[in-house]
Every structure is written in C-alpha cells, then in structure tokens.
Amino acid sequence: MPANKKYLTNSNTQRFAKISAGILGGYLVTIALHLALATWLPRPEVLITSTYSGFIMWVVLMILPFLAKNGWKVWGIYILLLFAFALAIYFGKSLNPLSQ
Amino acid sequence: MNNRDYNVLFNLHTVSGIVISVGLFVIFFAGSFSFFRDEIVNWERNEATANSQGMHIDFDEALDSIQKNYNLNGRDIQISKTFDERRVNVSLGASKDTLATEENKAGAYFYLDPLTYKSYSYIKSYTLGEFLYRLHFFAQIYYPVGYYLSGFVALFFLFAIVTGVLVHWDKIVSNFYVFRPWAKLKTLWTDAHTGLGMIGLPFQFVYAVTGAFFMLQILLVAPSVFTIYDGDQAQLYEDLEFTDKPVAFKNNPLESNFSINELVSKTKEKWNGFEVSEVHIFNYGDKNMHVAVEGALGYDNQLTAPGKAIYKISPQLLVFEKDPAKQASYLDQVKNLLYRLHYGDYGGYLLKIASFILGIISCLVIVSGVMIWLVARDKKNMPEKKRKFNNAVVRIYLAICLSMFPVTALAFIAVKIYPNEGQSFIYSFYFISWLLFSTFLFLKKNLRFMTCFCLILGGILAIFIPLLDGFVSGNWVWSILLKPESNLYVVDLLWLLIAITSLFAAYKSAKMNTAKNFL
Numbered sequence: 073m074p075a076n077k078k079y080l081t082n083s084n085t086q087r088f089a090k091i092s093a094g095i096l097g098g099y100l101v102t103i104a105l106h107l108a109l110a111t112w113l114p115r116p117e118v119l120i121t122s123t124y125s126g127f128i129m130w131v132v133l134m135i136l137p138f139l140a141k142n143g144w145k146v147w148g149i150y151i152l153l154l155f156a157f158a159l160a161i162y163f164g165k166s167l168n169p170l171s172q
Numbered sequence: 173m174n175n176r177d178y179n180v181l182f183n184l185h186t187v188s189g190i191v192i193s194v195g196l197f198v199i200f201f202a203g204s205f206s207f208f209r210d211e212i213v214n215w216e217r218n219e220a221t222a223n224s225q226g227m228h229i230d231f232d233e234a235l236d237s238i239q240k241n242y243n244l245n246g247r248d249i250q251i252s253k254t255f256d257e258r259r260v261n262v263s264l265g266a267s268k269d270t271l272a273t274e275e276n277k278a279g280a281y282f283y284l285d286p287l288t289y290k291s292y293s294y295i296k297s298y299t300l301g302e303f304l305y306r307l308h309f310f311a312q313i314y315y316p317v318g319y320y321l322s323g324f325v326a327l328f329f330l331f332a333i334v335t336g337v338l339v340h341w342d343k344i345v346s347n348f349y350v351f352r353p354w355a356k357l358k359t360l361w362t363d364a365h366t367g368l369g370m371i372g373l374p375f376q377f378v379y380a381v382t383g384a385f386f387m388l389q390i391l392l393v394a395p396s397v398f399t400i401y402d403g404d405q406a407q408l409y410e411d412l413e414f415t416d417k418p419v420a421f422k423n424n425p426l427e428s429n430f431s432i433n434e435l436v437s438k439t440k441e442k443w444n445g446f447e448v449s450e451v452h453i454f455n456y457g458d459k460n461m462h463v464a465v466e467g468a469l470g471y472d473n474q475l476t477a478p479g480k481a482i483y484k485i486s487p488q489l490l491v492f493e494k495d496p497a498k499q500a501s502y503l504d505q506v507k508n509l510l511y512r513l514h515y516g517d518y519g520g521y522l523l524k525i526a527s528f529i530l531g532i533i534s535c536l537v538i539v540s541g542v543m544i545w546l547v548a549r550d551k552k553n554m555p556e557k558k559r560k561f562n563n564a565v566v567r568i569y570l571a572i573c574l575s576m577f578p579v580t581a582l583a584f585i586a587v588k589i590y591p592n593e594g595q596s597f598i599y600s601f602y603f604i605s606w607l608l609f610s611t612f613l614f615l616k617k618n619l620r621f622m623t624c625f626c627l628i629l630g631g632i633l634a635i636f637i638p639l640l641d642g643f644v645s646g647n648w649v650w651s652i653l654l655k656p657e658s659n660l661y662v663v664d665l666l667w668l669l670i671a672i673t674s675l676f677a678a679y680k681s682a683k684m685n686t687a688k689n690f691l
Contacts, residue, residue, distance in 0.1 A: 074548050075186065079179035103395045110400055116411045120506045122392055127384045131330045135338075138180050161399060170401070 111164025
C-alpha cells in the first residue's frame with residue numbers, strides 16, 4: 073500500500089513551495105536562530121551545540137511544510153522568523169562585540 | 173494521527189528512503205568494515221601494533237631521520253597518530269625563514285615507520301582498510317563532491333528516520349513483537365523493516381546526526397564566519413579551540429640543545445596514564461621554538477577530556493597546560509563525543525563487534541525497505557510497463573548493494589596475495605569487479621538468485637580469507653589467538669564469523685524456499 077494519493081499535494085507550484093521551504097527555508101531559519109543565540113549567549117558553546125542541534129532542527133523544519141496545507145504560508149512564516157532573528161543578530165553584534 | 177498526516181509522512185518516508193537507499197547501503201556496508209579499519213590495515217601489511225591509544229616512539233631519532241631528507245629549520249612539524257597503525261603521520265610546514273630556498277618553502281606530508289625509519293607517501297601507503305574507510309564517505313568521487321553527497325545522504329537519512337518513526341508511532345510497541353515471515357511476502361519485509369529499524373534506531377540516529385555534521389560542517393561554518401566573525405575564519409577555529417594561537421618566528425637560531433623525548437616523558441610523568449597522540453613543534457630550531465604535547469588519558473578513564481602541554485625551549489618553560497584529569501569543558505565534551513560516538517573506538521572489541529552488527533542490520537533495514545517499495549507496487553491493477561520499470565529499478569539497486577559482499581571478500585583475498593600494490597591496484601580491482609558482478613546480477617533478472625548467489629559466494633570467499641592469511645603470512649587463526657597482544661587475528665575471526673552467518677542464512681533461505689516456494 074503506497075501512500076494514498078488523495079492526501080498528497082498535486083499542484084506543482086505547491087510542491088515546489090513545500091520542498092524549497094523545507095530544504096532552503098529550513099536551513100536559513102536554523103542558521104539564523106543559532107547565530108542569533110550566539111550573539112547573545114556564550115558564543116563558542118552555542119556554536120558547538122549547533123553541530124548537532126542544527127541538523128536535527130533543519131530536518132524538523134523540512135518536515136513541517138509538508139504537513140501544512142499551503143507551502144507559501146510556511147515560506148511567509150519562515151521569512152518572518154528570519155527577519156526577527158536577523159534583528160537579533162544585528163543588535164546582538166553591536167551590543168556584544170567580539171572581544172579581542 | 174489523522175489520515176492525511178499519516179499519508180503525507182508515509183510518502184515523505186518512502187520518497188526520501190528510496191532516493192538515498194543505494195548510497196546509504198554503501199555507506200553502512202563500507203562503514204561497518206571501517207570500525208576495523210586499523211586492524212584491516214595491519215592485517216594487510218602483517219604489522220602487529222601495540223594496540224594502544226598513544227604513540228610510543230623515539231621522537232628524537234625520528235626527527236634525525238627526517239632531517240636527512242628535509243631541512244627542518246624554521247618549519248612547524250607535526251608528528252601524530254590518528255589510527256592504530258605502526259606508521260605515524262608526519263606533516264612539515266613550509267619554512268618561515270624568508271631567505272629559505274624554494275625547496276624549504278614547500279611543505280610535506282608522509283608516513284614514517286618508527287621501527288625502520290622508512291617513509292612512505294600516501295599513495296604508496298594506500299590499503300584496502302583505507303579504501304573501505306574512505307568509500308563510506310564517497311571520497312573516491314571527485315573532491316568535494318563525494319563528501320557533500322555522503323553528507324546529504326546522511327541528512328536525508330535523518331529525515332527518513334524521523335518520518336519513519338512518526339509513521340510507525342501508533343504501533344511502535346505492539347508491532348515490535350510481530351514477526352510473520354510465513355504470512356505473505358509483504359508482511360515479511362514490513363516486519364523485518366520495522367523490527368530491525370526499531371532495534372537499530374538509537375544507533376542509526378547517532379550516525380545520521382554525526383555523519384551529517386562531519387560532511388556538511390561547511391554549512392554551519394560559512395554563515396558563522398561571515399556574520400559573526402566578519403570573515404575571520406581563524407578566529408572561529410580559535411574560539412572553538414580547534415587551533416593553537418600561532419607562535420611568532422624570531423629568525424634567530426636556537427643555541428641550546430633540546431630533546432623532544434624528554435618533554436614527552438615529562439608530560440607523561442605529570443599526568444598518570446597519559447597517552448600522547450600528537451607532538452606539534454613550532455619554529456623548529458628557532459629562538460622562539462615551542463613544542464606542544466597533546467593526547468588523552470585512556471578512554472576507560474576519561475572519554476572526553478584531552479590534555480595538552482606547550483613548552484618553550486629556550487629558556488625551558490611550561491607556557492600552557494590543560495589537565496586531562498580535570499572535568500572536561502562543555503566544548504570539549506561535544507567535540508570529542510561526536511567523534512567517539514561515530515568511531516565507536518572507546519569500548520574495545522565488544523563495542524566494535526556490536527557496532528559492526530548494528531551497521532549490517534542497518535543494511536538489512538535498507539534492503540527490506542526497498543523490497544517493501546517493490547512488493548507494494550507489484551499489484552495486478554498496476555500497468556504492466558510500470559511494474560517492469562519498478563522491477564528493473566529494484567534489480568539495479570540490489571545488484572549494486574548485494575554484490576558489495578562478494579566483491580569486498582574478493583578484495584581482501586586480492587590484497588593478501590598482492591600486498592603493498594598501492595592505490596591504483598585497489599581502485600581498479602574493487603571498482604571493476606564491482607561493476608562486473610552487479611552487471612551480471614542485473615542481467616540474471618532474478619532477485620532470489622541474486623540473494624543466494626551473493627550469500628553463498630561471499631560466504632565461501634570469506635572462508636578463504638583466514639586460510640590465505642595462514643598460507644601467505646603464516647598467521648593461522650589458532651596460532652595468533654595464542655598471542656592476544658597482537659590484533660592480527662581480529663580480521664580472520666571477523667571473516668570466519670561472516671562466513672558462518674552468511675552460509676547459515678543461505679541454507680535457511682533455501683530450505684524455506686523449497687518448503688513454501690513463495691518467491
């Protein structure tokens with residue numbers, strides 16, 4: 073019994089949206105979150121944690137778009153998250169500069 | 173779980189699984205043998221090692237012998253041991269003296285036998301052990317394509333594991349006790365897939381995560397370097413304590429004498445049970461010469477705490493130390509645990525054998541998954557063309573996967589008969605016989621024949637491996653078993669075990685076939 077086709081995505085644009093949101097969007101959100109944390113928390117510890125948490129989080133974010141009805145909506149949420157993390161990185165970097 | 177989510181996840185699991193299946197099989201099969209990489213290398217060369225974590229060599233003699241071919245002044249020199257082989261790795265940096273000759277401005281990398289002081293290039297040192305080890309991350313494919321390819325296979329393997337667990341979640345406990353080999357073919361494959369998948373789940377999860385990290389770390393490093401470190405990659409590696417701060421070259425010859433052996437034994441006296449895995453000399457023969465002695469306590473004492481002492485030569489001072497007996501920092505714990513967990517080298521042969529078996533079980537999970545994919549689509553209501561196509565796909569997949577077993581056994585025989593032939597011999601022997609075997613099996617058009625052929629041929633060849641070791645190298649299994657300090661018997665015993673298992677499996681499956689005749 074292969075998966076029942078009636079539950080799967082049929083439109084090509086939706087399929088593209090979901091796959092791209094999962095692989096590319098998931099990657100960007102994962103990296104942005106870890107970088108944002110690294111600018112506010114102890115840097116080496118956060119970066120070394122990302123060696124395992126990064127790949128696990130990426131895979132989870134890869135699965136989520138397929139459970140959603142609309143792949144573009146997931147892209148929207150991912151982009152909002154990216155903006156939030158980018159702000160956190162920007163302020164984190166200027167408030168906690170690299171100490172030499 | 174509602175029906176829609178179940179079917180969506182099921183489809184994701186199927187698609188990701190079938191796409192990576194052959195690559196993942198190669199990774200797990202070659203990877204399982206990689207647990208015994210060092211034993212295989214020693215077995216090929218017939219060089220027994222002390223079977224210890226650290227280096228036990230005369231560093232001063234070694235440097236003298238290297239000095240015969242290279243002018244060492246002003247260079248950074250690394251002598252290290254990454255594998256449990258007799259030969260150690262030597263890496264020479266370019267001379268930092270601005271007036272050095274062109275010859276001295278080039279670095280070098282080679283292997284040094286600390287008993288004979290002969291040096292070997294990488295290509296000449298190439299072994300089947302190294303070949304199988306590198307095959308498990310596709311290093312034979314043009315660099316870095318193979319590395320990234322295997323990294324993405326690991327990543328999508330993690331994807332298949334997570335979706336697989338979610339699909340199976342509702343029946344995860346009850347189905348574990350179900351095995352219906354005689355009900356019908358589909359349930360045989362399904363029960364094998366879910367049962368063995370559950371047994372191997374923690375193992376596979378760890379290998380998927382660590383494997384993805386090893387091969388795809390660039391995806392983590394690059395964004396950190398460009399956003400946080402403003403392009404300064406060296407700063408990142410220093411932050412994570414992967415590299416030492418560079419030591420300035422003074423361009424002033426060193427006047428006092430020095431002995432590396434003395435520094436090594438000084439370090440060993442300081443920390444009881446310290447095993448030295450690397451000696452790093454900065455600015456050889458310069459006034460500002462430093463020597464770093466690195467290593468760890470035995471893994472049975474301390475799993476994740478490396479130790480390190482850096483000495484300045486003139487005047488002799490201890491400028492830095494990191495006590496291995498102290499509680500490891502979080503940074504060290506993560507860094508070392510990722511490697512220890514993946515290499516499985518901290519628990520002796522029991523752990524290696526268990527890891528080997530779990531690796532082969534993972535191969536079975538992959539094959540049974542491919543079989544489910546085929547059987548589920550092999551229905552009367554499917555168009556004939558589609559069914560033929562599916563069948564051909566599975567035949568290609570299984571021909572490539574299963575032929576690895578006899579081909580690997582044959583390669584062990586080949587390197588025993590023609591040892592020290594180097595890289596090109598092993599490459600051409602392995603890849604050409606792999607191509608021939610898989611083409612032959614694909615053309616036979618019979619999955620049952622394919623399985624039996626590989627099990628029986630692989631099993632018979634496997635028996636010859638320990639026999640040949642006796643004839644060629646004089647290492648009969650019983651005689652080397654009397655010398656437990658040598659680890660040469662490990663490969664022979666491993667192949668005996670494999671031979672018995674595969675012939676038993678072939679016998680059982682033939683008996684079942686005549687009784688039920690259901691393929």
